[in-house]
Amino acid sequence: MTGTSNPAGAGWFDGLDPGDVEAAVGAVTDGEADEPDEWPRLAVEAGYVDSADEYYDRLHEATMEAARREIHERERADDKQLIHAVRAMDDCERTANELAERVAEWAGTRYEDAGTGVDYARDLAAERGDTEASDPGEARLVALAERTAALADEADELRAYVEETTPSVAPNLAAMAGPVLAARLISLTGGLDTLARKPSSTVQVLGAEDALFAHLRGAAPSPKHGIIFTHEYVRGTHPDQRGSAARALAGKLTIAARVDHYSGERKPELDAELDERIATIRGNADGADDGSDRGGDGS
Amino acid sequence: MSDLPDGVVRREFDGIERLATKGEPVYGEPTDGEWRAWNPDRSKLGAMLELGLDTGLVGGETVLYLGAAAGTTASHVADFAGPTYGVEFAARPARDLLDAAEPRGNLFPLLKDARKPETYAHVVEPVDVIVQDVATRGQAKVATANATFLREDGRLLMAVKARSEDVTRDPGDVFEDVLEELESTYEILETRRLAPHHDDHLGIVATPR
Ligand SMILES: C[S@@+](CC[C@H](N)C(=O)[O-])C[C@H]1O[C@@H](n2cnc3c(N)ncnc32)[C@H](O)[C@@H]1O
Numbered sequence: 184m185t186g187t188s189n190p191a192g193a194g195w196f197d198g199l200d201p202g203d204v205e206a207a208v209g210a211v212t213d214g215e216a217d218e219p220d221e222w223p224r225l226a227v228e229a230g231y232v233d234s235a236d237e238y239y240d241r242l243h244e245a246t247m248e249a250a251r252r253e254i255h256e257r258e259r260a261d262d263k264q265l266i267h268a269v270r271a272m273d274d275c276e277r278t279a280n281e282l283a284e285r286v287a288e289w290a291g292t293r294y295e296d297a298g299t300g301v302d303y304a305r306d307l308a309a310e311r312g313d314t315e316a317s318d319p320g321e322a323r324l325v326a327l328a329e330r331t332a333a334l335a336d337e338a339d340e341l342r343a344y345v346e347e348t349t350p351s352v353a354p355n356l357a358a359m360a361g362p363v364l365a366a367r368l369i370s371l372t373g374g375l376d377t378l379a380r381k382p383s384s385t386v387q388v389l390g391a392e393d394a395l396f397a398h399l400r401g402a403a404p405s406p407k408h409g410i411i412f413t414h415e416y417v418r419g420t421h422p423d424q425r426g427s428a429a430r431a432l433a434g435k436l437t438i439a440a441r442v443d444h445y446s447g448e449r450k451p452e453l454d455a456e457l458d459e460r461i462a463t464i465r466g467n468a469d470g471a472d473d474g475s476d477r478g479g480d481g482s
Numbered sequence: 483m484s485d486l487p488d489g490v491v492r493r494e495f496d497g498i499e500r501l502a503t504k505g506e507p508v509y510g511e512p513t514d515g516e517w518r519a520w521n522p523d524r525s526k527l528g529a530m531l532e533l534g535l536d537t538g539l540v541g542g543e544t545v546l547y548l549g550a551a552a553g554t555t556a557s558h559v560a561d562f563a564g565p566t567y568g569v570e571f572a573a574r575p576a577r578d579l580l581d582a583a584e585p586r587g588n589l590f591p592l593l594k595d596a597r598k599p600e601t602y603a604h605v606v607e608p609v610d611v612i613v614q615d616v617a618t619r620g621q622a623k624v625a626t627a628n629a630t631f632l633r634e635d636g637r638l639l640m641a642v643k644a645r646s647e648d649v650t651r652d653p654g655d656v657f658e659d660v661l662e663e664l665e666s667t668y669e670i671l672e673t674r675r676l677a678p679h680h681d682d683h684l685g686i687v688a689t690p691r
Contacts, residue, residue: 195605216604222607351574
């Protein structure tokens with residue numbers, strides 16, 4: 184609640200200056216009344232408007248804007264959910280891979296045809312899950328394979344959730360970076376609000392903290408790119424031009440994050456500007472441009 | 483079969499007669515000039531009209547719509563009714579509701595919780611009709627709490643989804659309980675299952691006691 188509260192029993196327009204849209208939006212959002220009343224007539228009587236038609240015009244304007252802001256606010260608040268989800272996704276993937284290694288090593292001592300990786304753990308779980316184990320050791324191994332497969336499934340579910348949620352939290356960032364990389368950038372800074380306040384030079388090296396500290400200690404060259412390296416526009420650019428590509432990408436991602444945080448409005452022209460800029464950078468390197476796909480979500 | 487309200491017609495779209503209202507399309511429904519088909523499979527109120535419940539709607543009334551969601555039904559209502567207040571508390575569908583409300587000057591989106599009428603009573607005037615389709619637990623409670631908005635001779639047009647109350651119970655039992663709870667505040671005029679358009683939904687027409 185902000186300071187725009189109405190006395191109980193008064194309409195949203197009570198005490199408002201007719202020209203003050205801001206105040207009207209605040210009153211619709213935060214006001215309350217115990218009972219409905221004949222508001223259109225009362226608004227005319229109070230001199231807030233000259234006619235019922237004018238009343239409904241004002242009301243439409245105020246309710247549309249109030250709803251728009253409320254939606255933006257709520258969707259923005261979803262960024263905290265997104266951060267947990269993308270971190271959990273990474274945890275599940277990493278743990279599934281680790282356990283898959285253990286499964287492979289163990290299985291290698293029992294079966295001639297033992298394979299490796301999460302896929303093998305899935306196969307093993309599917310193959311032997313329903314048959315009775317020949318001994319208690321095999322029973323444990325198969326159970327471990329089943330848990331590994333289940334964790335990998337959860338990682339996939341989490342990825343699907345992130346892909347679905349990011350575009351509503353940060354539509355421009357998601358479109359430009361791909362939803363998963365966008366979620367990682369938000370996660371690395373702790374929130375869309377913090378990301379929106381970072382300079383683009385910081386965004387460029389987010390996720391490369393280790394390399395950055397090594398550089399600051401004088402032990403390594405300055406890192407040119409952090410996690411945004413996974414984006415096709417950096418990874419797919421010739422090594423000589425990668426620094427420029429990373430700089431250009433970071434610059435546009437920074438703008439996208441700001442637009443998402445402050446207005447939430449989708450601006451496709453930002454993507455187009457980035458496409459063009461990358462084409463120019465690549466064109467300088469090899470004189471050709473293929474307009475490669477955007478998106479860093481191979482990660 | 484009862485009469486359709488003014489502004490709602492039966493009209494042929496690709497050789498099939500369907501309900502229709504006049505307005506900007508909202509959810510990819512077939513159109514014919516200014517007319518847009520009203521799909522009863524996607525709209526409980528559409529199903530109530532299609533099935534011939536006596537809704538008492540005549541057109542031009544003031545409406546409070548609870549559970550406006552993406553505005554599929556609320557947009558049709560705004561096409562034939564007067565001022566239409568659309569209450570919805572989930573942000574995601576409300577985005578689409580804004581698109582539906584943009585060209586409809588008489589459709590007012592309210593991002594509010596229908597269980598808390600005091601948070602929109604300063605905006606909503608007394609209405610002729612409440613349309614309710616909230617599909618959450620406590621549907622009778624929502625209808626009762628909002629009775630304060632309904633004019634004495636007004637109508638409640640409500641769709642009850644049995645599964646929202648209890649997935650395990652027999653829908654018939656759930657409907658009975660809901661009706662019983664409503665009866666302290668409303669006089670029930672008519673009820674009808676909304677199948678085949680909506681399974682395990684009950685359409686209710688009621689008026690304040
Ligand atoms: C079945 S959908 C409504 C579909 C809509 N009536 C139509 O036909 O286009 C139910 C909606 O009610 C909303 N809802 C549920 N409980 C609510 C509450 N307490 N306040 C406001 N909206 C609510 C849900 O978010 C959901 O969007």
